[in-house]
Amino acid sequence: MLLNPINWPDGKKSAASVTFDIDADTLIRNACPEDAELRLQAISMGRYGPTVAVPRILDTYRRLGLTQTFFMPGWVMQNYPDTVEAILKDGHEIGHHSWAHEDPMDHSDDKEAELFGRAMDVHISMTGRKPRGYRAPIYSLTPAMVKRLIEHEFLYDSSMMADDLPYLVKAEAGNLIEIPPHWGTDDWPPFAHFGEIDYLMPIRSPSDGIRSFIEEFDASHEFGGFWMPVLHPFLTGRLARWREMEKHLERILESGDVWFAPLEDIAAHAKSPDVRLRVENI
Ligand SMILES: [Zn+2]
Numbered sequence: 001m002l003l004n005p006i007n008w009p010d011g012k013k014s015a016a017s018v019t020f021d022i023d024a025d026t027l028i029r030n031a032c033p034e035d036a037e038l039r040l041q042a043i044s045m046g047r048y049g050p051t052v053a054v055p056r057i058l059d060t061y062r063r064l065g066l067t068q069t070f071f072m073p074g075w076v077m078q079n080y081p082d083t084v085e086a087i088l089k090d091g092h093e094i095g096h097h098s099w100a101h102e103d104p105m106d107h108s109d110d111k112e113a114e115l116f117g118r119a120m121d122v123h124i125s126m127t128g129r130k131p132r133g134y135r136a137p138i139y140s141l142t143p144a145m146v147k148r149l150i151e152h153e154f155l156y157d158s159s160m161m162a163d164d165l166p167y168l169v170k171a172e173a174g175n176l177i178e179i180p181p182h183w184g185t186d187d188w189p190p191f192a193h194f195g196e197i198d199y200l201m202p203i204r205s206p207s208d209g210i211r212s213f214i215e216e217f218d219a220s221h222e223f224g225g226f227w228m229p230v231l232h233p234f235l236t237g238r239l240a241r242w243r244e245m246e247k248h249l250e251r252i253l254e255s256g257d258v259w260f261a262p263l264e265d266i267a268a269h270a271k272s273p274d275v276r277l278r279v280e281n282i
Helices: 026-031 040-064 076-080 080-087 111-125 143-151 206-222 239-255 264-270
Strands: 014-016 019-021 069-072 093-096 167-171 174-178 258-260 277-281
Touching: 014 206, 026 040, 040 080, 040 093, 040 239, 069 076, 069 080, 069 167, 076 111, 080 093, 080 111, 093 111, 093 264, 111 143, 143 167, 143 174, 206 239, 239 258
Parallel strands: 014 258, 019 069, 069 093, 167 277
Antiparallel strands: 167 174
């Protein structure tokens, strides 16, 4: 069923990585730049992510022995330093997720390069190293950004959707590992309800919403694939939803035949000489 299967380390049948994008209150600040400060409900909904949900998620990861990946805009890192510290203390990866969740399509290349660099500086000063991976806000990846990632020696991107498994992107500037998300494992469709950005969806119950991720996992595992939920702490980090997700993680870990790793380790494995990746030219 998979076009170009990958053998996973330690003889594991499939691979998985739970990723969280900590956008916090950048979303309302971008949507309503004139008066975001007055919109306390929307700001508080975003702040719930780094302040309440992330400690809950880290607690689960500690209990289950998982090391995973978080993507953070540089502005969020600067404004929530305790969150950054807690994530790093437990050995998780923090990936580049723009400066303040701006859409690369909204700016000139020069402006985008400046904002990208500003976030790089924050990453280096707060984590002590360059980020290895990038995910574009709202998956809005541009050719200019791919070039920028290659020039900055990023190992991987996680925004494009051309396969079920990691693949190799070949561009004029060089190569990049792509670790593909897709909307079936993203928590915006089942759980987001955000009037200020015209995203008013009927919210699914925690078990219904998480069940769609579980069905994605089941097929991925059956065929030796890769499962990567793209979650947001202010959505799936809510109590009942996270408890559903936690129960699912407990069940998977009990089976013992899934390789859980942060995306930088998934990408490093995909890049190893004994893995033959499918190539996409862009
Ligand atoms: Zn985001």
